[in-house]
Amino acid sequence: MDIHLKQVSIQFDGKPILNNVNLTFVKERINCLMGPSGKGKTTILNLIMGLIKPDSGEILGIRNLQIAAVFQEDRLIEHWDALKNISFVCDKAIEKEYILRELQQLGIEESMGKPVRDFSGGMRRRVAIVRALLAKSDLVILDEPFRGLDIDLKERVIEYIKKRTNEKTVIVVTHEIEDVTQLEGELITLQ
Numbered sequence: 001m002d003i004h005l006k007q008v009s010i011q012f013d014g015k016p017i018l019n020n021v022n023l024t025f026v027k028e029r030i031n032c033l034m035g036p037s038g039k040g041k042t043t044i045l046n047l048i049m050g051l052i053k054p055d056s057g058e059i060l061g062i063r064n065l066q067i068a069a070v071f072q073e074d075r076l077i078e079h080w081d082a083l084k085n086i087s088f089v090c091d092k093a094i095e096k097e098y099i100l101r102e103l104q105q106l107g108i109e110e111s112m113g114k115p116v117r118d119f120s121g122g123m124r125r126r127v128a129i130v131r132a133l134l135a136k137s138d139l140v141i142l143d144e145p146f147r148g149l150d151i152d153l154k155e156r157v158i159e160y161i162k163k164r165t166n167e168k169t170v171i172v173v174t175h176e177i178e179d180v181t182q183l184e185g186e187l188i189t190l191q
Contacts, residue, residue, distance in 0.1 A: 001061040002027050003048060003139075003169065008057035010043060017043050020057070023188055027061075030162070030170040032180040035190030041173045042072065044190070045141050048171070065169075068137035070145050074128040078117040082108055082127045085116060089135040102130050105160060107153070121148040129157060133164040140165055142172045146179065158182045 003025040010018050018040045025031040025048075033041050046052045047059060049067055068089070076085050086099050103109060106126040116124055125148050132140055142161070146154045161170070162183065172183060180187050 003059070003061040003171075005044065005047070006058050006060065008044075008047065008054045008059065010040075010047070010052070010054050018054075021190070023190070025061075025169060025171055025188065026186050027169050028167050030165065030172060030183045030185035031188055032183060032185040033171060033173050033188050033190060034175065034177070034180070037175075039190050041190055042143055045069070045143055045171065045173065048139075049141065062139075065139045066137045067139045067141060068132040068135040069141040070125075070128045070132045070143060072143050072147070074124045076116045076124060076127060076131075079115050081113055081115055082119075082130075083112065085127055086131045086134055089131055091136050094134060099130075099134065102134060103127070106130060106156060122150070122153060125149060126153070126157065129161070133161065138168060140168055140170045142170065144173050144175070146174065146176075155182070 005021055005023045008018055008021045033044065035041055047054055048062055049069060082103055083096065083099055087096070090099065108123060108126055111119060111123060116127060119127065125145065129145055132142065146157065149157060172185065174180065
């Protein structure tokens with residue numbers, strides 16, 4: 001089932017963030033949410049994840065979904081290495097060697113034994129992406145996942161996301177129309 005926001009409104013401290021928003025995120029597709037800064041894109045993600053509730057309206061199609069996410073902050077466990085950060089959310093059947101191969105695809109192998117607090121921002125971002133994509137989920141939410149990545153790494157990560165999200169619903173917040181094209185995604189704009 002697609003995910004539908006119907007007449008969703010929410011305000012914080014008396015300031016309207018979303019006002020009667022209607023959006024549809026297509027099931028088993030990469031949905032790219034774009035819009036000006038401050039228009040409520042991250043708020044929509046938080047509503048879909050159930051982290052906050054709308055003041056009015058409803059969100060359909062999210063009941064019983066398992067959700068994995070990459071937030072704007074990477075939310076890694078700082079003193080753990082990349083492998084442990086990812087293993088923590090994975091099904092126990094996923095073997096260490098498999099996770100290591102996934103990390104190698106995104107160029108993390110040179111820092112494998114180090115705690116992630118010693119990683120660059122781009123490396124931390126890639127660990128967070130691998131973690132979200134290997135977690136058992138029906139819905140993957142990626143809030144500005146390409147922040148801190150150079151052009152070559154960004155292309156590598158985009159290919160990785162496309163390969164790893166087959167048969168999953170994906171919502172990506174981005175500010176770049178090129179990302180939508182490269183992801184072969186459904187464009188959803190927030191005015």
